[in-house]
Amino acid sequence: MRKIAIMTSKGGTGKTTTVINLAHCLALSGKRVLVIDCDSQANVSMAFDVKPQKGLAELITTGDVDIVKVRPNLFIVDSGGKRLVESELVLARQEDRETRLQRVLNRLVGCDFVICDCPPTINLININALNFCDQVIIPVSMDFFACEGARKTLSLIDEIRERIGHSVTVLGLLATFFDRRTRISQRTYDQLVEQYGQLVLATRIRINTQLKEAQEKYQTIFEFAPYSHGALDYFLLAKEVANGSNRIPIEVKD
Numbered sequence: 053m054r055k056i057a058i059m060t061s062k063g064g065t066g067k068t069t070t071v072i073n074l075a076h077c078l079a080l081s082g083k084r085v086l087v088i089d090c091d092s093q094a095n096v097s098m099a100f101d102v103k104p105q106k107g108l109a110e111l112i113t114t115g116d117v118d119i120v121k122v123r124p125n126l127f128i129v130d131s132g133g134k135r136l137v138e139s140e141l142v143l144a145r146q147e148d149r150e151t152r153l154q155r156v157l158n159r160l161v162g163c164d165f166v167i168c169d170c171p172p173t174i175n176l177i178n179i180n181a182l183n184f185c186d187q188v189i190i191p192v193s194m195d196f197f198a199c200e201g202a203r204k205t206l207s208l209i210d211e212i213r214e215r216i217g218h219s220v221t222v223l224g225l226l227a228t229f230f231d232r233r234t235r236i237s238q239r240t241y242d243q244l245v246e247q248y249g250q251l252v253l254a255t256r257i258r259i260n261t262q263l264k265e266a267q268e269k270y271q272t273i274f275e276f277a278p279y280s281h282g283a284l285d286y287f288l289l290a291k292e293v294a295n296g297s298n299r300i301p302i303e304v305k306d
Contacts, residue, residue: 053163056223056293057185059170059178061208062201065191066228068095069263070289071169073282076272077290079125083164086119089131090181091171097130101270107132109139112152112180123272127163140176150216153180174208182212187223189253189293192244194229194237199244223296224253226289231259253296255289258282 058071071087079085088108089096097104097120104118109132111117121127132139143149160166168181182188190205192198202225209220225248231237245252258281266276273282 053160053166054187055166055168055185057168057170057181057188057220058191059168059181059188059205060172060190060192060201061174061204062193062197063172065172065193065198065201066257066263067172067191068099068169069267070189070191070226070228070257070286071096071167072099072267073263073273073286074290074293075165075167076123076126076274077286078165078294079123080274081290081294082125083294084125084127084162085165085167086127086129086160086163088129088166088168088181090136090168090177091131092133092136093171094131094133096128096169099267099270100128102128102130104128104130106130107135108177109133109135111156113139113142115156136177143176143180149176150179151183154184157184178208179212182209182220183216183218185220187221189223190225191228191257192225194227194231194240196236196240198240199247202244202248222251223293225251226253227256229259230256253289253292255285255292257285257289260285 058067060067075085075087087096100122102120104120106116106118107130117129119127119129148155168185170178170181188209190202192202227241260282262277262280263273263282266273269276
């Protein structure tokens with residue numbers, strides 16, 4: 053079972069869009085995929101138009117949860133919305149506050165992939181997600197602050213590894229909102245490759261309005277526009293992720 057966190061310290065990078073479409077593409081390929089929404093905004097359940105009663109908030113406090121099947125081979129755990137914020141306060145008083153998610157899911161079976169949609173903040177929920185997951189994908193939008201957001205996220209991963217001793221690895225940095233027509237997009241991408249080399253995934257998610265339009269219909273890009281650039285890009289990402297299990301840990305120094 054591959055456990056992957058989609059995480060970044062910068063908002064507006066297409067993080068949840070990546071989670072939804074990557075997960076569905078893997079599911080379409082025959083893999084059993086569980087998505088865990090770790091963000092109190094609860095965008096994953098919103099994207100699939102479902103409202104589970106028990107989510108991650110209940111999972112980390114009582115061990116009880118509703119796992120909802122949203123597509124063949126694709127299942128989600130809702131974050132719980134505002135309840136997740138409240139549960140974090142409860143979690144802070146527990147001895148296993150940094151490894152709670154790992155403990156309550158240690159008997160999870162029947163999944164090929166578990167994908168965690170993590171909020172762009174440094175909090176206990178993100179620390180729990182990093183302790184549970186084995187790999188991280190960092191979406192990086194092609195704008196001025198992109199590389200700084202990637203650096204902060206890599207530093208957080210390195211800090212968790214040192215504090216807890218959990219060997220989470222970086223599967224790759226994913227370029228999002230890439231637009232070959234603009235200089236800033238190409239310049240940012242070149243800077244990313246220059247700074248991080250082989251850690252940058254080969255796939256680039258191009259700007260595609262159909263990715264947003266699909267969400268309005270509560271669909272993934274593979275349902276809404278299967279022949280679009282967005283569908284092709286996320287297909288290539290899923291292929292790269294499926295074959296990219298041998299990335300090595302890195303160390304980030306300030």
